[in-house]
Amino acid sequence: xxxxxxxxxxxxxxxxxxxxxxxxxxxxxxxxxxxxxxxxxxxxxxxxxxxxxxxxxxxxxxxxxxxxxxxxxxxxxxxxxxxxxxxxxxxxxxxxxxxxxxxxxxxxxxxxxxxxxxxxxxxxxxxxxxxxxxxxxxxxxxxxxxxxxxxxxxxxxxxxxxxxxxxxxxxxxxxxxxxxxxxxxxxxxxxxxxxxxxxxxxxxxxxxxxxxxxxxxxxxxxxxxxxxxxxxxxxxxxxxxxxxxxxxxxxxxxxxxxxxxxxxxxxxxxxxxxxxxxxxxxxxxxxxxxxxxxxxxxxxxxxxxxxxxxxxxxxxxxxxxxxxxxxxxxxxxxxxxxxxxxxxxxxxxxxxxxxxxxxxxxxxxxxxxxxxxxxxxxxxxxxxxxxxxxxxxxxxxxxxxxxxxxxxxxxxxxxxxxxxxxxxxxxxx
Numbered sequence: 238x239x240x241x242x243x244x245x246x247x248x249x250x251x252x253x254x255x256x257x258x259x260x261x262x263x264x265x266x267x268x269x270x271x272x273x274x275x276x277x278x279x280x281x282x283x284x285x286x287x288x289x290x291x292x293x294x295x296x297x298x299x300x301x302x303x304x305x306x307x308x309x310x311x312x313x314x315x316x317x318x319x320x321x322x323x324x325x326x327x328x329x330x331x332x333x334x335x336x337x338x339x340x341x342x343x344x345x346x347x348x349x350x351x352x353x354x355x356x357x358x359x360x361x362x363x364x365x366x367x368x369x370x371x372x373x374x375x376x377x378x379x380x381x382x383x384x385x386x387x388x389x390x391x392x393x394x395x396x397x398x399x400x401x402x403x404x405x406x407x408x409x410x411x412x413x414x415x416x417x418x419x420x421x422x423x424x425x426x427x428x429x430x431x432x433x434x435x436x437x438x439x440x441x442x443x444x445x446x447x448x449x450x451x452x453x454x455x456x457x458x459x460x461x462x463x464x465x466x467x468x469x470x471x472x473x474x475x476x477x478x479x480x481x482x483x484x485x486x487x488x489x490x491x492x493x494x495x496x497x498x499x500x501x502x503x504x505x506x507x508x509x510x511x512x513x514x515x516x517x518x519x520x521x522x523x524x525x526x527x528x529x530x531x532x533x534x535x536x537x538x539x540x541x542x543x544x545x546x547x548x549x550x551x552x553x554x555x556x557x558x559x560x561x562x563x564x565x566x567x568x569x570x571x572x573x574x575x576x577x578x579x580x581x582x583x584x585x586x587x588x589x590x591x592x593x594x595x596x597x598x599x600x601x602x603x604x605x606x607x608x609x610x611x612x613x614x615x616x617x618x619x620x621x622x623x624x625x626x627x628x629x630x631x632x633x634x635x636x637x638x639x640x641x642x643x644x645x646x647x648x649x650x651x652x653x654x655x656x657x658x659x660x661x662x663x664x665x666x
Contacts, residue, residue, distance in 0.1 A: 254386045256310075261378035264311075265335050268325075279313060279429040280322060284395055284426055287457050289408075295334040302379050303347075303372065310382040314394040314400065326386070327401045352421045369477060381624045399480070403629045409524045413464055420533050423544060424463040432552060435559040444555050449564040462567070464526045465516045465648065466554070469575050472511035473532055509579050513653035516571050525548045534638035549576065561590070568647050569593045572656045578625045580665070594634065596640035599628050635659045 268279040302308065328357070337343065341356040341591065354369045354376075365508055368376065413421060428442040441445070442459040442606030462488040515529040558565045576584045606621035629636045639659045646652020 253388065254384055256477075257383050258380040259383055259637065260377065261335065261379040261381055262339075264381050264383075265339055268332055269336055274524055278323065279332070280476070281325050281329050281332065282391075282394075284398070284417070284421075285325070287414075288330070288333055289411075290330050292333065292343055294330075295337065295343070295665060298334050299338050299376075300332060302376060308379075308381060310384050312384045312386070312397070313399065313638065314386045314389045315388060316394070317388050324391070326394050326398050342523070399477050402607070409519060409521070409527050410461040412522075413527060413530050414457040414460055416530050418530065418533060419536075419538050420464075420467070421460070421530065424460055424467065425540055427548075430548075434552075434555045441551055441555075444597070447563055448555075448558045450558075450566045450570070461518050461526060463551075464530060465518050466550065466574065467516035468526065468529050468573065470509050470547060470578060470656050471543065471549060472515065473529060498620050512579065513657070514574055514650050515648075516653065517648045521572075566593070566597075566643050568643050568652060571648055572653060574656065574658060575653065576660055576664075583665050584660070585664050585666050589660060592636070592639065592660075592663055593630055595631070595644075596636055599625055599636050600640050600643075602628070604632050632663055633661070635662065 260626045264279070298308075308331065309328070311331065312326040313567075314323045316324060338345075341353050342357075344351045344353045346352065349364060351363075351365045355367050357375070358365050358367065386393075389397075395415055398415050399412070414425065419455050422517050431438055431440055432444060432445060439443075441463075445459050445462060476497050515525040517525045519525060519527070554570060554574070558570075573586070573589060576589070577586065602625035604623045605620045606625065609616035609621060632639070640654060642652040642655050646655055
């Protein structure tokens with residue numbers, strides 16, 4: 238399989254692009270237009286980054302335009318065979334910001350005035366107004382630089398998007414979302430799939446946001462979470478069909494600040510082991526989940542069996558979480574799914590749920606012990622210390638290690654391995 242760099246070289250060698258200018262108002266009109274006379278409407282695609290700009294960033298952009306500052310170029314891709322689709326490759330945040338302001342979603346400050354684009358202020362209020370005729374004309378007629386790539390495929394646009402983002406801040410979740418692969422497409426669609434759980438019909442993404450422990454504020458973070466879950470059931474091993482160029486890294490029993498854990502060097506390469514090595518979501522380009530998506534490849538198809546099984550996994554997670562009052566630890570969910578998958582009927586889910594509940598109780602007792610000690614001294618704190626010790630003793634003194642992996646280890650390989658050892662001792666039939 239060609240490398241990303243090779244694909245880019247091939248891509249750029251055959252590409253045609255041109256630069257032009259368009260008035261700001263005309264650009265946004267074509268971005269928002271539903272009118273038939275606008276055939277080349279500018280659109281944002283599902284693989285673009287979600288809206289991550291805080292409102293202050295957005296206000297600063299509008300002020301910069303009013304002050305006459307230069308605005309970065311917007312990059313557009315014209316899709317082959319689709320005269321009505323011009324994909325916004327780079328400039329999504331700027332485009333959304335301009336459209337929101339022109340829709341009067343928020344205001345800016347000019348001097349002491351709160352200023353809207355065209356909002357009618359009723360009743361008239363001192364210090365609150367809309368653009369003057371001159372301000373509006375200046376804003377609407379701002380010339381935007383457009384770089385337009387022609388005769389490209391959707392995959393070409395994604396590839397160029399990834400290349401352009403190499404020089405700009407981009408989260409791992411955004412990088413995964415932009416990756417052109419059947420896996421990412423499947424999981425992105427899964428985010429939007431409607432599921433009825435406990436009488437509530439919501440998308441998978443909305444359900445995840447409702448679950449304490451899996452809570453993620455943006456669609457790309459939910460997608461990232463789904464990738465982490467997917468790796469448990471479809472581990473990459475050296476004999477996998479996917480591209481598995483070695484990225485070996487030495488293991489350490491101690492926790493590491495490094496994101497990378499993916500190993501495909503032939504050692505400890507069982508599915509059981511590899512299924513614990515790509516879960517950590519991470520925040521750098523070495524994140525195991527990102528490495529997994531890259532190694533899974535651009536072209537690898539997902540079988541219907543793989544899709545069906547993962548759909549069942551998501552339904553199981555949602556039902557389990559709702560049964561536990563929408564409060565679960567992501568780390569505990571990973572271990573639940575991993576152990577259930579690879580040990581089957583040996584694994585007792587009821588015992589596991591009891592142990593996770595006790596671990597939460599244990600951590601709460603330790604917090605109370607510390608808080609009471611600070612306020613009232615060691616004697617008053619003893620009651621919590623004793624209860625925590627007795628609870629830990631029920632699990633042979635291992636409950637504290639199990640509980641502490643939520644923060645010291647979490648979803649990385651060492652955390653998963655530690656929890657598995659304890660689960661084998663206390664949650665097997």
